[in-house]
Amino acid sequence: MSLSVLIVDDDKAKRELLISELVSHGVLLADIEEAEHAAECRKLLGGRSFDLLLLDLLLPSRGGDPHASATNGLELLRQIVIDKDLPAPQSIVGVTSDETALSECEHEFRSLTTQILFVRPADKGWKESLRYLIEFIVGGKKRRHDFDICYITALRTPELEAVLQLPYDWSEEIAVGNGILVRRGARDIAGQSRRAICVHANQMGPVAATFLTQFMLEKYRPRLVIMTGICGGVGSAPKLGDVVIAEKSWDWQSGKWIHDGSFEAAPEQKEADPKLRALALGATEWMPGFYSKYRGVKPTSLPSVHVGPMVSGSSVVADPSMHAKFKIQHRKAVAVDMECYGVYFAASVWNELSARVLCVKGVSDLANREKGDDLQRFCSDLSAYVADQVVQRYFESQ
Numbered sequence: 001m002s003l004s005v006l007i008v009d010d011d012k013a014k015r016e017l018l019i020s021e022l023v024s025h026g027v028l029l030a031d032i033e034e035a036e037h038a039a040e041c042r043k044l045l046g047g048r049s050f051d052l053l054l055l056d057l058l059l060p061s062r063g064g065d066p067h068a069s070a071t072n073g074l075e076l077l078r079q080i081v082i083d084k085d086l087p088a089p090q091s092i093v094g095v096t097s098d099e100t101a102l103s104e105c106e107h108e109f110r111s112l113t114t115q116i117l118f119v120r121p122a123d124k125g126w127k128e129s130l131r132y133l134i135e136f137i138v139g140g141k142k143r144r145h146d147f148d149i150c151y152i153t154a155l156r157t158p159e160l161e162a163v164l165q166l167p168y169d170w171s172e173e174i175a176v177g178n179g180i181l182v183r184r185g186a187r188d189i190a191g192q193s194r195r196a197i198c199v200h201a202n203q204m205g206p207v208a209a210t211f212l213t214q215f216m217l218e219k220y221r222p223r224l225v226i227m228t229g230i231c232g233g234v235g236s237a238p239k240l241g242d243v244v245i246a247e248k249s250w251d252w253q254s255g256k257w258i259h260d261g262s263f264e265a266a267p268e269q270k271e272a273d274p275k276l277r278a279l280a281l282g283a284t285e286w287m288p289g290f291y292s293k294y295r296g297v298k299p300t301s302l303p304s305v306h307v308g309p310m311v312s313g314s315s316v317v318a319d320p321s322m323h324a325k326f327k328i329q330h331r332k333a334v335a336v337d338m339e340c341y342g343v344y345f346a347a348s349v350w351n352e353l354s355a356r357v358l359c360v361k362g363v364s365d366l367a368n369r370e371k372g373d374d375l376q377r378f379c380s381d382l383s384a385y386v387a388d389q390v391v392q393r394y395f396e397s398q
Contacts, residue, residue, distance in 0.1 A: 002219055003138060004049065006033045006089065008041040008076075009056035010068055014097060014119060018054055021127055025134050030177060037062050038072045042079075042086060047171055048184060049146065049195070050089040051137050053080075057096040057109060057116075070105040077112040091137055095119050095126075145353060147184075149391055150222035151198040151384075152213060154339045159229035160200040162380035166388050168196050180215060190396045197222065201339065206251060206312050209342030217350045224276070224356050224391060225347055228383040230376055231310060231337040231361035238306055238334055238363045241299030241375055243287075243382055245280040246310035246359040247272050249341040253313045269309075270344035273356035279393045280360065281307065283386045290385050298378045303362075308334035310359060312341035337361060356394075360387045 005022055009015050015034055022032060033050070035041040037060040045053075058068040059076070073094075079085045080092065094109045094116040109116060114133070117126040151166075153159035164170055168185025176182055179202045186195050197220050201208045213225065231244055238244065248271045283305045291302050311333055340359040347357035362379025 002031065003027050003051050003134065004031045004033075005052045005054065006035065006041065006044055006050045007054045008035045008038075008059065009054070009095065010036045010058075010060050011056065011097075014056070014095070017119065017121060018095065018130075021130055022134070025131055027134065036060070037065060038076045039063070041076060045080070045086045045089075048174065049087055051091065052133070053089040053092045054095050054117075055092060055113070057094050057105060058098060070109075074105065074108060074112070077109070081112045091133060093117055093130075093133065144221070145223040145355075146195075146221040147197050148194040148222065148395070149196040149224045149226060150216050150220060150355075151196065151387070152209075152216065152225065152227045152343060153198075153200045153229045153380075154204055154209070154227075154337075155229060155380075156200045158377045158380040159383075160198065162377075162384040163198045163228060165381065166384060170198070176219065178215065180212065182216075182220075189392055190398070192395070194391075194395060205338050206342035206345075209339035210346045211342075213343045213346035214350070217346065217355060218352075221353060222355060224358075224394065225343065226276075226357075226387045226391065227340060227343045227359040227361070228380070228387045229337075229339075229361050230364040230379045230383070231335045231340075233363040233366045234311070234333045234336050238366070239299070239304070240363055240366065241303045241378060241382070242363045243283060243303055243305050243379075243386055244310060244335040244361050244363060245272070245277060245283070245305065245307040245386075246335065246340050246344075246361070247277055247307055249310050249312050249344050249359065251313060251341050252311040252336070270341060270348050272344065272358045276356050276358040276390055276394065277307070279390045279397075280358065280386065281305075282389065282393065286386065286389050290382065294378065294381070296377055296381070297374050299375065303382065306334045308332045310335040310337060310340045310361070312337055312339060335361065335363065358387070358390065360390070 007015050007018050033044050035044055039062040057070055057073050059072040060068045061072045080088050091114045094113045097120050119126050151163045168187045170183045170185040173181045173183055182197055182199045184197050186193050201212050248269045250269045347355050360383045362383045364376045364379045
Protein backbone atom coordinates (compact mmCIF):
# COMPACT_ATOMS: atom_id res chain seq x y z
CA MET A 1 0.00 0.00 0.00
CA SER A 2 1.39 3.41 -0.99
CA LEU A 3 0.43 5.76 1.85
CA SER A 4 2.86 8.32 3.29
CA VAL A 5 2.35 9.17 6.97
CA LEU A 6 4.00 11.66 9.31
CA ILE A 7 3.59 11.08 13.08
CA VAL A 8 4.43 14.06 15.27
CA ASP A 9 4.48 13.17 18.97
CA ASP A 10 7.06 13.52 21.75
CA ASP A 11 5.80 10.30 23.36
CA LYS A 12 7.81 7.43 21.87
CA ALA A 13 5.43 4.76 23.22
CA LYS A 14 2.47 6.44 21.53
CA ARG A 15 4.39 6.74 18.25
CA GLU A 16 5.21 3.03 18.37
CA LEU A 17 1.55 2.22 19.07
CA LEU A 18 0.44 4.25 16.07
CA ILE A 19 3.12 2.75 13.83
CA SER A 20 2.12 -0.76 14.83
CA GLU A 21 -1.50 -0.04 13.95
CA LEU A 22 -0.60 1.58 10.61
CA VAL A 23 1.60 -1.37 9.63
CA SER A 24 -1.16 -3.82 10.57
CA HIS A 25 -3.32 -2.12 7.93
CA GLY A 26 -0.69 -2.40 5.19
CA VAL A 27 1.22 0.88 5.50
CA LEU A 28 4.92 0.33 4.79
CA LEU A 29 7.46 1.25 7.46
CA ALA A 30 9.48 3.05 4.80
CA ASP A 31 6.52 5.36 4.19
CA ILE A 32 6.20 6.42 7.85
CA GLU A 33 8.19 9.39 9.17
CA GLU A 34 8.45 10.45 12.83
CA ALA A 35 8.99 13.83 14.49
CA GLU A 36 9.20 14.67 18.19
CA HIS A 37 8.55 18.42 18.06
CA ALA A 38 7.04 21.19 15.93
CA ALA A 39 10.32 22.35 14.36
CA GLU A 40 11.13 18.84 13.13
CA CYS A 41 7.62 18.53 11.72
CA ARG A 42 8.06 21.75 9.71
CA LYS A 43 11.31 20.46 8.24
CA LEU A 44 9.78 17.14 7.18
CA LEU A 45 6.69 18.79 5.67
CA GLY A 46 8.94 21.06 3.62
CA GLY A 47 10.93 18.13 2.24
CA ARG A 48 8.21 15.79 0.97
CA SER A 49 4.46 15.33 0.68
CA PHE A 50 2.36 13.26 3.07
CA ASP A 51 -1.07 11.70 2.75
CA LEU A 52 -1.71 11.67 6.49
CA LEU A 53 -0.42 13.75 9.41
CA LEU A 54 -0.99 12.33 12.92
CA LEU A 55 -0.34 15.26 15.24
CA ASP A 56 -0.19 15.18 19.04
CA LEU A 57 -2.24 17.95 20.66
CA LEU A 58 0.59 18.77 23.07
CA LEU A 59 3.96 19.41 21.41
CA PRO A 60 7.37 20.82 22.34
CA SER A 61 8.38 23.70 20.07
CA ARG A 62 11.84 22.30 19.35
CA GLY A 63 14.36 19.69 20.48
CA GLY A 64 15.35 20.10 24.11
CA ASP A 65 12.18 22.02 24.97
CA PRO A 66 10.80 20.34 28.12
CA HIS A 67 7.40 21.99 27.83
CA ALA A 68 4.85 20.39 25.51
CA SER A 69 1.82 22.61 24.98
CA ALA A 70 -1.28 22.93 22.84
CA THR A 71 -0.05 26.38 21.75
CA ASN A 72 2.76 24.82 19.70
CA GLY A 73 0.45 22.33 18.03
CA LEU A 74 -2.16 24.98 17.20
CA GLU A 75 0.45 27.35 15.77
CA LEU A 76 1.74 24.55 13.55
CA LEU A 77 -1.79 23.78 12.35
CA ARG A 78 -2.45 27.44 11.55
CA GLN A 79 0.71 27.57 9.44
CA ILE A 80 -0.47 24.54 7.47
CA VAL A 81 -4.22 25.09 7.19
CA ILE A 82 -4.76 28.87 7.40
CA ASP A 83 -1.51 30.57 6.37
CA LYS A 84 -0.54 27.76 3.95
CA ASP A 85 3.12 28.32 4.75
CA LEU A 86 3.69 24.56 4.73
CA PRO A 87 2.47 21.85 2.31
CA ALA A 88 -0.78 20.40 3.64
CA PRO A 89 -1.22 16.62 3.91
CA GLN A 90 -4.49 15.28 2.53
CA SER A 91 -5.72 14.48 6.05
CA ILE A 92 -4.63 15.94 9.40
CA VAL A 93 -5.65 14.02 12.51
CA GLY A 94 -5.10 15.09 16.09
CA VAL A 95 -3.97 12.34 18.47
CA THR A 96 -3.88 12.48 22.25
CA SER A 97 -4.02 10.35 25.35
CA ASP A 98 -4.52 13.35 27.63
CA GLU A 99 -8.20 13.93 28.51
CA THR A 100 -7.45 17.33 30.06
CA ALA A 101 -5.63 18.57 26.96
CA LEU A 102 -8.49 17.39 24.81
CA SER A 103 -11.12 19.18 26.87
CA GLU A 104 -9.16 22.47 26.95
CA CYS A 105 -8.46 22.85 23.23
CA GLU A 106 -10.83 20.44 21.51
CA HIS A 107 -12.91 23.07 19.68
CA GLU A 108 -10.01 24.80 17.93
CA PHE A 109 -8.21 21.56 17.12
CA ARG A 110 -11.36 20.12 15.57
CA SER A 111 -11.73 23.20 13.37
CA LEU A 112 -8.23 22.62 11.93
CA THR A 113 -8.12 18.82 11.66
CA THR A 114 -10.06 16.02 10.02
CA GLN A 115 -10.77 14.38 13.38
CA ILE A 116 -9.23 13.72 16.80
CA LEU A 117 -8.30 10.26 18.04
CA PHE A 118 -8.05 9.46 21.75
CA VAL A 119 -5.17 6.96 21.66
CA ARG A 120 -4.66 4.51 24.49
CA PRO A 121 -3.48 0.86 24.24
CA ALA A 122 -6.63 -0.60 25.81
CA ASP A 123 -9.11 1.35 23.65
CA LYS A 124 -10.35 -0.02 20.34
CA GLY A 125 -12.38 2.90 19.06
CA TRP A 126 -9.41 4.89 17.75
CA LYS A 127 -8.10 1.81 15.93
CA GLU A 128 -11.36 1.42 14.03
CA SER A 129 -11.42 5.12 13.17
CA LEU A 130 -7.83 4.95 11.91
CA ARG A 131 -8.62 1.90 9.77
CA TYR A 132 -11.59 3.65 8.14
CA LEU A 133 -9.47 6.74 7.54
CA ILE A 134 -6.71 4.72 5.86
CA GLU A 135 -9.25 3.00 3.62
CA PHE A 136 -10.77 6.37 2.71
CA ILE A 137 -7.40 7.95 1.82
CA VAL A 138 -6.23 4.94 -0.19
CA GLY A 139 -9.54 4.89 -2.07
CA GLY A 140 -9.14 8.57 -2.88
CA LYS A 141 -5.53 8.10 -4.03
CA LYS A 142 -6.72 5.64 -6.65
CA ARG A 143 -8.74 8.41 -8.24
CA ARG A 144 -6.31 11.34 -8.18
CA HIS A 145 -2.87 12.42 -9.32
CA ASP A 146 -0.39 13.32 -6.58
CA PHE A 147 2.13 15.13 -8.81
CA ASP A 148 1.64 17.20 -11.93
CA ILE A 149 4.87 16.32 -13.75
CA CYS A 150 7.46 13.55 -13.54
CA TYR A 151 10.69 14.16 -15.44
CA ILE A 152 12.70 11.01 -16.21
CA THR A 153 16.21 10.86 -17.65
CA ALA A 154 18.57 7.99 -18.38
CA LEU A 155 21.74 9.77 -17.27
CA ARG A 156 22.50 11.81 -14.19
CA THR A 157 25.04 13.88 -16.14
CA PRO A 158 24.23 15.82 -18.24
CA GLU A 159 20.54 14.86 -18.69
CA LEU A 160 19.22 15.19 -15.13
CA GLU A 161 21.41 18.24 -14.57
CA ALA A 162 19.57 19.94 -17.45
CA VAL A 163 16.19 19.22 -15.84
CA LEU A 164 17.45 20.65 -12.55
CA GLN A 165 18.07 23.96 -14.34
CA LEU A 166 14.32 24.32 -14.92
CA PRO A 167 12.78 26.91 -12.57
CA TYR A 168 11.36 24.62 -9.90
CA ASP A 169 12.40 24.97 -6.26
CA TRP A 170 13.98 21.52 -6.29
CA SER A 171 14.47 19.80 -2.94
CA GLU A 172 17.57 17.96 -1.84
CA GLU A 173 17.95 14.47 -3.26
CA ILE A 174 15.87 11.84 -1.47
CA ALA A 175 16.52 8.07 -1.55
CA VAL A 176 13.23 6.19 -2.01
CA GLY A 177 14.50 2.61 -2.28
CA ASN A 178 15.79 0.33 -5.02
CA GLY A 179 18.70 2.71 -5.61
CA ILE A 180 16.30 5.42 -6.84
CA LEU A 181 17.03 9.06 -5.98
CA VAL A 182 14.38 11.73 -6.53
CA ARG A 183 13.97 15.48 -6.12
CA ARG A 184 10.67 17.26 -5.63
CA GLY A 185 9.88 20.76 -6.77
CA ALA A 186 7.07 23.22 -7.44
CA ARG A 187 6.46 26.35 -9.48
CA ASP A 188 3.57 28.52 -10.56
CA ILE A 189 2.13 27.71 -13.99
CA ALA A 190 -1.05 29.34 -15.22
CA GLY A 191 -1.80 30.73 -11.79
CA GLN A 192 -1.50 27.44 -9.91
CA SER A 193 1.33 25.76 -8.05
CA ARG A 194 2.37 22.70 -10.03
CA ARG A 195 4.22 19.88 -8.28
CA ALA A 196 7.05 18.14 -10.09
CA ILE A 197 9.38 15.27 -9.37
CA CYS A 198 12.52 14.26 -11.27
CA VAL A 199 14.59 11.09 -11.36
CA HIS A 200 17.32 9.39 -13.38
CA ALA A 201 17.73 5.69 -14.07
CA ASN A 202 20.46 3.83 -12.21
CA GLN A 203 20.99 1.58 -15.23
CA MET A 204 20.71 2.02 -18.98
CA GLY A 205 18.23 0.18 -21.16
CA PRO A 206 14.50 -0.43 -21.65
CA VAL A 207 14.12 -2.85 -18.73
CA ALA A 208 15.49 -0.32 -16.22
CA ALA A 209 13.41 2.44 -17.84
CA THR A 210 10.24 0.35 -17.61
CA PHE A 211 10.84 -0.49 -13.94
CA LEU A 212 11.69 3.11 -13.04
CA THR A 213 8.65 4.54 -14.83
CA GLN A 214 6.33 1.98 -13.24
CA PHE A 215 7.80 2.77 -9.82
CA MET A 216 7.31 6.50 -10.28
CA LEU A 217 3.75 6.06 -11.55
CA GLU A 218 2.70 3.90 -8.64
CA LYS A 219 4.44 5.91 -5.92
CA TYR A 220 3.91 9.48 -7.15
CA ARG A 221 0.94 9.17 -9.52
CA PRO A 222 1.95 11.99 -11.91
CA ARG A 223 -0.35 13.55 -14.48
CA LEU A 224 2.45 14.00 -17.04
CA VAL A 225 5.50 11.78 -17.60
CA ILE A 226 8.22 13.46 -19.67
CA MET A 227 11.51 11.85 -20.67
CA THR A 228 14.34 14.12 -21.81
CA GLY A 229 17.97 13.60 -22.77
CA ILE A 230 20.03 12.48 -25.75
CA CYS A 231 19.53 10.01 -28.59
CA GLY A 232 21.06 8.89 -31.89
CA GLY A 233 19.80 10.12 -35.22
CA VAL A 234 18.52 7.59 -37.77
CA GLY A 235 18.63 8.17 -41.52
CA SER A 236 19.82 11.23 -43.38
CA ALA A 237 17.39 13.82 -41.99
CA PRO A 238 18.52 14.41 -38.38
CA LYS A 239 21.73 16.34 -37.78
CA LEU A 240 23.71 16.84 -34.60
CA GLY A 241 21.90 19.11 -32.18
CA ASP A 242 18.42 18.55 -33.61
CA VAL A 243 15.55 17.68 -31.32
CA VAL A 244 13.33 14.61 -31.75
CA ILE A 245 9.73 14.30 -30.54
CA ALA A 246 9.08 10.57 -30.27
CA GLU A 247 5.56 10.07 -31.59
CA LYS A 248 5.87 6.31 -30.99
CA SER A 249 8.45 3.76 -29.93
CA TRP A 250 9.10 0.02 -29.92
CA ASP A 251 11.85 -2.47 -29.08
CA TRP A 252 13.75 -3.06 -32.32
CA GLN A 253 15.15 -6.30 -30.85
CA SER A 254 11.69 -7.80 -30.35
CA GLY A 255 11.12 -10.77 -32.66
CA LYS A 256 12.76 -14.09 -33.43
CA TRP A 257 15.78 -15.51 -35.19
CA ILE A 258 14.76 -18.08 -37.77
CA HIS A 259 16.58 -21.13 -39.11
CA ASP A 260 18.31 -19.37 -42.02
CA GLY A 261 19.99 -16.91 -39.62
CA SER A 262 17.75 -13.97 -40.44
CA PHE A 263 15.83 -11.94 -37.89
CA GLU A 264 12.06 -11.59 -38.08
CA ALA A 265 11.00 -8.44 -36.24
CA ALA A 266 7.75 -8.34 -34.28
CA PRO A 267 7.58 -4.80 -32.92
CA GLU A 268 4.83 -3.72 -30.54
CA GLN A 269 4.51 0.04 -30.83
CA LYS A 270 3.55 2.33 -27.96
CA GLU A 271 2.57 5.92 -28.68
CA ALA A 272 3.12 9.30 -27.08
CA ASP A 273 0.15 11.25 -25.78
CA PRO A 274 -1.46 13.00 -28.77
CA LYS A 275 -2.01 16.31 -26.97
CA LEU A 276 1.56 16.58 -25.70
CA ARG A 277 2.87 15.59 -29.10
CA ALA A 278 0.76 18.29 -30.76
CA LEU A 279 1.97 20.91 -28.29
CA ALA A 280 5.58 19.89 -28.97
CA LEU A 281 5.18 20.86 -32.61
CA GLY A 282 5.59 24.43 -31.42
CA ALA A 283 9.28 23.72 -30.73
CA THR A 284 10.07 25.04 -34.21
CA GLU A 285 8.91 28.48 -33.08
CA TRP A 286 10.67 28.33 -29.69
CA MET A 287 14.02 27.15 -31.09
CA PRO A 288 15.48 30.49 -32.31
CA GLY A 289 15.11 32.13 -28.91
CA PHE A 290 16.78 29.24 -27.08
CA TYR A 291 19.55 28.91 -29.65
CA SER A 292 20.44 32.61 -29.72
CA LYS A 293 20.66 32.85 -25.92
CA TYR A 294 22.58 29.61 -25.36
CA ARG A 295 26.12 30.32 -24.16
CA GLY A 296 27.62 26.84 -24.14
CA VAL A 297 28.94 24.72 -27.01
CA LYS A 298 26.21 24.52 -29.64
CA PRO A 299 25.68 23.50 -33.29
CA THR A 300 26.84 25.94 -35.94
CA SER A 301 23.32 26.27 -37.33
CA LEU A 302 19.81 26.44 -35.87
CA PRO A 303 18.58 22.96 -34.86
CA SER A 304 15.57 21.41 -36.56
CA VAL A 305 12.64 19.61 -34.96
CA HIS A 306 11.77 16.06 -36.05
CA VAL A 307 8.53 14.34 -35.08
CA GLY A 308 8.65 10.62 -35.75
CA PRO A 309 9.27 7.13 -34.39
CA MET A 310 12.14 6.54 -31.97
CA VAL A 311 13.23 2.91 -31.76
CA SER A 312 14.65 1.56 -28.51
CA GLY A 313 16.79 -1.39 -27.59
CA SER A 314 19.10 -2.75 -24.91
CA SER A 315 22.18 -2.33 -27.11
CA VAL A 316 24.13 0.78 -28.00
CA VAL A 317 23.94 1.18 -31.80
CA ALA A 318 27.20 2.32 -33.42
CA ASP A 319 26.74 0.57 -36.78
CA PRO A 320 25.24 2.64 -39.63
CA SER A 321 24.02 -0.55 -41.33
CA MET A 322 21.54 -0.98 -38.48
CA HIS A 323 19.75 2.15 -39.66
CA ALA A 324 18.50 0.24 -42.68
CA LYS A 325 16.98 -2.37 -40.36
CA PHE A 326 15.23 0.35 -38.36
CA LYS A 327 13.85 1.81 -41.58
CA ILE A 328 12.52 -1.62 -42.57
CA GLN A 329 10.64 -1.78 -39.27
CA HIS A 330 9.31 1.75 -39.85
CA ARG A 331 10.33 3.84 -42.83
CA LYS A 332 9.84 7.10 -40.87
CA ALA A 333 12.13 6.17 -37.94
CA VAL A 334 14.24 9.21 -37.05
CA ALA A 335 16.01 8.28 -33.81
CA VAL A 336 17.23 5.46 -31.61
CA ASP A 337 17.77 5.31 -27.85
CA MET A 338 17.71 2.76 -25.04
CA GLU A 339 14.80 3.95 -22.90
CA CYS A 340 11.87 5.58 -24.73
CA TYR A 341 9.96 2.35 -25.36
CA GLY A 342 10.27 1.34 -21.70
CA VAL A 343 8.78 4.65 -20.56
CA TYR A 344 5.93 4.47 -23.09
CA PHE A 345 5.24 0.82 -22.29
CA ALA A 346 5.01 1.40 -18.52
CA ALA A 347 2.66 4.35 -19.00
CA SER A 348 0.45 2.35 -21.36
CA VAL A 349 -0.13 -0.50 -18.89
CA TRP A 350 -0.65 1.61 -15.76
CA ASN A 351 -4.33 0.97 -15.06
CA GLU A 352 -4.98 2.96 -11.87
CA LEU A 353 -5.01 6.34 -13.63
CA SER A 354 -4.04 7.65 -17.04
CA ALA A 355 -0.74 9.48 -17.42
CA ARG A 356 0.12 11.54 -20.49
CA VAL A 357 3.59 10.58 -21.71
CA LEU A 358 6.13 12.17 -24.07
CA CYS A 359 9.80 11.59 -24.90
CA VAL A 360 11.84 14.59 -26.13
CA LYS A 361 15.52 14.07 -26.91
CA GLY A 362 18.39 15.87 -28.60
CA VAL A 363 20.47 14.16 -31.31
CA SER A 364 24.02 13.82 -29.99
CA ASP A 365 25.31 11.17 -32.39
CA LEU A 366 24.66 9.77 -35.84
CA ALA A 367 25.99 6.22 -35.38
CA ASN A 368 29.41 6.07 -37.08
CA ARG A 369 28.80 9.09 -39.28
CA GLU A 370 29.29 11.70 -36.63
CA LYS A 371 29.38 11.83 -32.89
CA GLY A 372 28.90 15.02 -30.91
CA ASP A 373 30.03 14.26 -27.36
CA ASP A 374 30.70 17.97 -26.95
CA LEU A 375 27.02 18.58 -27.79
CA GLN A 376 25.60 16.26 -25.15
CA ARG A 377 25.15 19.18 -22.77
CA PHE A 378 23.44 21.28 -25.43
CA CYS A 379 21.15 18.41 -26.45
CA SER A 380 20.21 17.73 -22.83
CA ASP A 381 19.52 21.41 -22.17
CA LEU A 382 17.52 21.75 -25.37
CA SER A 383 15.36 18.69 -24.68
CA ALA A 384 14.65 19.90 -21.13
CA TYR A 385 13.75 23.35 -22.48
CA VAL A 386 11.36 21.96 -25.10
CA ALA A 387 9.76 19.66 -22.52
CA ASP A 388 9.28 22.61 -20.17
CA GLN A 389 7.58 24.64 -22.91
CA VAL A 390 5.23 21.72 -23.59
CA VAL A 391 4.41 21.42 -19.87
CA GLN A 392 3.65 25.14 -19.56
CA ARG A 393 1.38 25.14 -22.59
CA TYR A 394 -0.41 22.00 -21.42
CA PHE A 395 -1.42 23.56 -18.10
CA GLU A 396 -2.20 26.93 -19.69
CA SER A 397 -4.70 25.12 -21.94
CA GLN A 398 -6.55 23.49 -19.02
